[in-house]
Amino acid sequence: MTAVQAGNGHGPDGATALPCTQPRPRPRPADRDRYTIGEVSEHTGLSAHTLRWYERIGLMPHVDRSHGGRRHYSDRDLDRLDFVGKLRLTGMPVADMVRYAELVREGEHTFAERQDLLRAHRENVRSRIAELRTTLAVLDFKIDSYADARRASERN
């Protein structure tokens, strides 16, 4: 649940920073380390409702607040959200993401468990890719069948 993107990425959560390469899909507004929920919503594609909900269920640590109680997201928060977004895109259940977030909160002694969790998920993603590929073949076949059928009926 940490940075894995942009120049300022971090290593495993709680560990020292490590270099990282993935480009951020939409660029951050500006590197000022303080973003409103609206800006974050814009950047991540998640609704403000969802961002607040993520915090409530413990998927995000408590975000810094202004004097008046408004959220100020940091660059680090954006990094976390990017990672959460990746997991979400791959269909990881929210409960599992929350579990991961808990492990992060518990500190460095949970490295092994976090790694296991991610490894299991990676296997999951791999088999999903394989699944999608076989379906792609089926779709190609079907689409070609329709093309053939249409060509044949035009010829008559």
Add this chain to the structure above:
Amino acid sequence: MTAVQAGNGHGPDGATALPCTQPRPRPRPADRDRYTIGEVSEHTGLSAHTLRWYERIGLMPHVDRSHGGRRHYSDRDLDRLDFVGKLRLTGMPVADMVRYAELVREGEHTFAERQDLLRAHRENVRSRIAELRTTLAVLDFKIDSYADARRASERN
């Protein structure tokens, strides 16, 4: 929503039969062209509830019944279900699958539209695969980071 698998596959629904190559994941009980809902459930991995529900919402055409009102699924029905299963695995919304089923029911003049629908879905699947692959890279990176961090801490 027709056969696209096993030796007895069909072409686009409503068209003449076409050869097909994909192997059926779990073999059919026996090629007797008459299966109970329980057997079909076993074979497809869908619950009997779900099979009935699919029929109710129009995702499957009405399945043949016995004198006493019990469903007898044909091999053709199994083929349809296999295709539905493929679409489902790739995350096509049930509403879209129902739309496709309607087009099939309407006859051959909907070939073009069916093809479009499948093409759009194919694009969808392709981009999902790409998405999953980039996430896989992120996961690899994270997992490696944990491995590094653990090795480092053991060394101390």
Add this chain to the structure above:
DNA sequence: CGCTTGCCTGGAGTGCACTCCAACTCTCTA
């Protein structure tokens, strides 16, 4: 013939992941 097991129906219930509401409060710009 009776019994167990499987299947039938319509409708209600579940779990997940949001999504929206009401009734405020805060911040920024003019």
Add this chain to the structure above:
DNA sequence: TAGAGAGTTGGAGTGCACTCCAGGCAAGCG
């Protein structure tokens, strides 16, 4: 300093895809 507009909360509501229930009927076996 006033007003617009973005943000706050807890809790209720939504949509999707099942999933289950109650109460009854059917089929195959001994």
